[in-house]
Amino acid sequence: MSDQNEKLSRKRRKNERDELRKMKREAKRLKAKATEEVTEASIPTIKITDLNNDCLEVIFNHLEFNDLFNVADSNKLLTSAAGRVYWKKYRKMPVDLYTCYTTDECFKIRAHCIWVYDRTAALKFLRYFGHIITKLRITCFSIKNPYLAELHRYVFEYCSETLIQISFCYMIACAFFPIEKSFPNVESVSFRYCMVDENLSQLNKWFPNVRRLTFGYFVKLDNRKCIEKYFPHLQSLSIERFCPQNQFGFEEQNAMEALRLNPNLQHLKLKNFDTKFLRKASEYMKRVESLEITIRRSDINHRGSSIRLEKVKRLVIHGDRDQHIDFSTLPFTFGCVHEVIYIKQK
Structure with missing residues (x-):
């Protein structure tokens, strides 16, 4: 009987020890959980x-x-x-929207310029950073009108207040659309190798403070009178034609009227205009200080009165590749020329 009571006593004590260990483990687990919850609550999620x-x-x-x-x-x-x-x-880098096709490469920075290749990315780029862009060039080849209309709308909406320089290159297939608002801070406007319809008009209203205006080698120009405007702040004008008989670019009367309306020009470039035209236009070039022109053999041999360039200080002449010019035979007289540069055509 005593042995049986001893066994029951040992069994009871063992159960009590097991129960105590179990309670300690549970208390330790609850303490760790409480500590973890307190730690998580003390660190905010940001x-x-x-x-x-x-x-x-x-x-x-x-x-x-x-x-x-x-x-x-x-x-x-x-x-x-x-x-x-x-x-x-x-912000100092010019931006070229070279959106000619869709490509996997949206952007590239080279030659200190930001090139944007993808059309969709170009629209987003203008929406996010257009208010910071100061120099913009738009280059398009055979792009359908709906995209160009959207691109122009984004340029007008996001860049009109900050742009100081804008260039249009290889804009073809009636790429220009009526401009609804002006660009008050643009000082330089350039068109090169563009096919332009009648929408290119009222440049002096679109760019009221332009100082430098460049027209380079139009492929097609439906509205030649777009240059026949008064630009109150214009200092530099460049008109380039493929040849004097170019049927697509500006005609001589258009250039003559532009010179007449803007007598305060200081820098003038007339590419592929003969000396006969220069002789007629010289009365509107009284304040020109830098002049860049094309001289052909026929111009040198052409008889007529000399062209007086009173204030020209720098003269740049483009001639034929195999042509040698005797500057004493040039049909010009100068008042204060300091530099004469001759460039042979390639």
Whole structure:
């Protein structure tokens, strides 16, 4: 009987010890859980969109250009900070919207210029960073009108207040659309190898403060009188034709009227206009200080009165490749010329 009671006593004590160990393990587990919950509650959860622009700018400053664009495209709340980084790192770079085709490569930075290749990316780029762009070139080959209309609308909406220089290159297939608003700060406008319809008009209203105007080698020009405007701040004018008989570019009477309406020009470039035209136009070139022209053999042998260029200080002459010019035979007289440069045509 005593042995049986001893066994029961040992069994009871063992059960008590097991129960005690179990209670200790449970208490340890509950304590660890409580500590973990307290730790998680003490550390706040922060999203990147919760950071202010100063913090975001420090982070985004380490991104490459493509990544910076992707950040601006990912969330509207990040666009402002991305724009601040763009202003800091890229605002001085000209932008070329070389949107000729769709490609996997959207952007490339080369020759200190930002090249935008993809059409969809170009529209987004203007929406995110257009208000920072100061120099813009639009290059398009055979692009359908609907896209060009959208591109022009974005340029007008996002870049009109900040642009100081704009160029149009290889714009063909009636690429220009009526401009609804002016570009008050644009000082330089350039057209090169463009096919332009009648919509190219009222340039002096679209660009009221333009100082430099360049027309280079039009493929087609339906509205030749677009140059016959008064530009109150115009200082430099460049008109280039493929040849004197070019049927697509400006005619002599258009250039003559442009010179008559803008007598305060200081820099003038007339490519492939003969000396006969220059002789007639010289009365409107009284203040020209830098002149760039084309001289052919027929111009040298042409008889007539000398062309007096009173204020020209710098003269650049383009001639035939195999042509040698005796400057004493040139049909010009000068008042204060300092430099004469001769360039042979390739």
